[in-house]
Amino acid sequence: QVLSLPIVVIVHGNQDNNAKATVLWDNAFSEIDRVPFVVAERVPWEKMCDTLNLKFMAEVQTTKGLLKEHYFFLAQKIFNDHSASLEDFQSRSVSWAQFNKEILPGRGFTFWQWFDGVLDLTKRCLKSYWSDRLIVGFISKQYVCKLLSTEPDGTFLLRFSDSEIGGVTIAHVIRGKDGSSQVENIQPFSAKDLSIRSLGDRIRDLGQLRNLYPNTPKDQAFGSHYNSEWVGAE
Numbered sequence: 136q137v138l139s140l141p142i143v144v145i146v147h148g149n150q151d152n153n154a155k156a157t158v159l160w161d162n163a164f165s166e167i168d169r170v171p172f173v174v175a176e177r178v179p180w181e182k183m184c185d186t187l188n189l190k191f192m193a194e195v196q197t198t199k200g201l202l203k204e205h206y207f208f209l210a211q212k213i214f215n216d217h218s219a220s221l222e223d224f225q226s227r228s229v230s231w232a233q234f235n236k237e238i239l240p241g242r243g244f245t246f247w248q249w250f251d252g253v254l255d256l257t258k259r260c261l262k263s264y265w266s267d268r269l270i271v272g273f274i275s276k277q278y279v280c281k282l283l284s285t286e287p288d289g290t291f292l293l294r295f296s297d298s299e300i301g302g303v304t305i306a307h308v309i310r311g312k313d314g315s316s317q318v319e320n321i322q323p324f325s326a327k328d329l330s331i332r333s334l335g336d337r338i339r340d341l342g343q344l345r346n347l348y349p350n351t352p353k354d355q356a357f358g359s360h361y362n363s364e365w366v367g368a369e
Contacts (some may be wrong), residue, residue: 156247158236159190177228180210187250192256197266205273207236212239213246217275244300252300260329261303269293269347270303280318282348283308289345291353293334296323307344325357335360 142158144330165174172216187199187209201209203221210224213233235247242249255270257265270293283290288310296302299342302323309317321341324334335357338344347356 145196152248152251153235155251156245159186159247160231160234174231180224180227180229183229183234184209191257192252195258195262195265197270198264199266200306201273206274208275209250210279211275212249215240217277225273234239242298249300252302253295256295256301256303256326256329259326261334263335263360264293267359274301276306276320279306279320283318284316284318286348287346288342290348290350291346292348299323299325301325303329305338305341305344309343333360333362336362 139217161174164178165184184201184206192198192200207221207224209228210219210221214224214227215230216224231244235245238245239249240263257272261270265272272293272295274292274294276294276297279292279294283306286308288308291305291307293303293305297305302325304323305321306318307321309319311317319343329337338353338357339361344353
């Protein structure tokens with residue numbers, strides 16, 4: 136006999152996502168001396184935060200982990216609760232069903248399917264941007280509107296799409312001549328989009344983007360991520 140990490144056998148690639156969820160849950164939350172295959176049905180949210188953080192850093196290969204405000208957004212998402220405080224969530228537990236069985240409200244996917252899509256996108260296309268803290272990422276569209284609505288015209292930030300798996304979008308403020316403001320979200324970019332043209336170059340292309348929130352000129356923030364061939368072509 137020998138102890139091993141959890142193993143899931145699949146017969147088709149479309150089972151890969153669920154298999155990864157099973158392995159992650161089993162590996163993170165099972166007891167060594169348990170009855171075989173018995174895993175906790177619910178775990179403390181704080182333990183889940185630690186697990187998601189370790190998984191994110193390992194997959195993306197970055198030293199920049201998740202922050203408190205990221206955990207707050209993830210808690211609101213997985214519990215479908217936008218009225219609780221950060222402290223309220225710390226005393227809660229999360230179930231396997233909430234993690235990877237129940238479809239998120241108004242969506243066609245589970246919490247884990249969405250989070251795994253973020254992992255894959257960040258690992259493949261956004262590692263350097265995340266490591267430079269240029270992407271807020273885990274933040275709601277509603278909170279972005281609150282942050283940007285009082286900012287100067289052209290202020291923007293980057294967040295992971297709520298409506299699509301594996302997408303990153305740019306939210307920016309447009310301020311009218313009368314002082315009124317409107318926050319727009321650009322159609323999310325997928326890994327395929329970013330393999331054709333990088334995020335840095337796309338941001339450079341968009342003239343309506345001026346300052347990365349709160350007040351860093353975009354060329355200063357993203358200049359090191361511009362393609363040198365395009366810079367020379369100006």
